[in-house]
Amino acid sequence: MRVLVAEDDDRIAETLVTALTRAGFAVERESEGDTIWFRGDTESFDAVILDLGLPQVDGLTILKRWRNAGRTMPVLILTARGQWEERVDGIEAGADDYVVKPFHVMEIVARIRSLVRRASGLASARIPFGRYLLDTAKMQVFLDGAPIDLTPQEYKLIAYLVHQRGRVVSQLEITEHIYAQDFERESNAVEVLVGRVRKRLGADVIKTRRGFGYTLGEEA
Template sequence: MRVLVVEDDPTIADGLRTALELSGFVVEHSDDGEIGHYRGETEAFDAIVLDLSLPTMDGLVVLKRWRKAKILTPVLVLTARGAWEERVEGIDAGADDYLAKPFRIEEVVARIRALVRRASGNPTPVIEVGALTLDTRQMRVSVDGALIPLTPQEYRLVAYLAHHKGRVVDQIELTEHLYLQDFERDSNAIEVLVGRARRKLGAGIIETRRGFGYVIGEAP
């Protein structure tokens, strides 16, 4: 799962990056409103954390432009602006959630997890797909009740497929959501990653649709 953090305060940005990465997310960062707007409009993200007070372009303007461009990525707004009128304006502009500064990093992470789950149609923190169970809070994967030890990248792969259970996901989409933008993309990287995860999970969990991609759960 890939998250964009648009925040110009380096201390807050570093804290968010560390906490989100420890929670299994791949994190990109922008400290500028105009650049953040461009990245949010042209790159694939599962969620965005957006500060409102940004250089070059106000966060509220960024948000409104994303929504006008039909960018549906879930957005959590962070701001020092505490007035309820400003919170309402942010929600009306298209924010999916809102937190006023100061805030607890743990709450930001929990809210991002919830936004990602809801966007993919999973209302609870535990996602079950046949014999596979994914606990998004503990970042644990089990099959038939047995805990499966996965590397962080293997977990991200399984988590993305489980969030999109029943949908065939191609290699390009997986690459966009599992790796940083500057990752040197090997054409075989996803295939190798799937192979490693499949050996640990056992047969029948991650299925291949030749020429289309990979799926966890029944695909139409």
């Protein structure tokens, strides 16, 4: 899952990026309001952590612009402002969640997982698909109750496809949403990754739509 951390405090941003990366997210960070607005308006993110006190353009203005333009990605507002009126303003502007600084970073991770699930129409951290179970909190896939040994990238691939169940996902979209920008990969990395997951979970778990991309198999 691809997350944008929009935060100008280097220490806070580094803490968030590290924790979210360890939790299996492909994380990108920006610190200036104009760039944050542009990237959220032109790129696809599964969630955004948006600080209100940004240089150039403040977070609330950015959020209003995104929502007015029809951008629907989940947004968690992160701010030092604790007054209830400001929380109401953020939620009315289109925020999906609101956390006041200081915070515990694992709470942010849990809230982002929840926002991504809800955006996909999923209520629980334990998501069944066929004989398998995806546990997003434990970052594991289970078969008939037994955990399957997956690499981080293999887990990210199956987790993304489970969250996108019912639609075909292109190789480009998979690349954008499971790999960090600085992750070194070959041009056929997604094909190789799909092949490895099929060997571990079964050939029919991921279905190829030639010329379009990949989707979960019907039995999943």
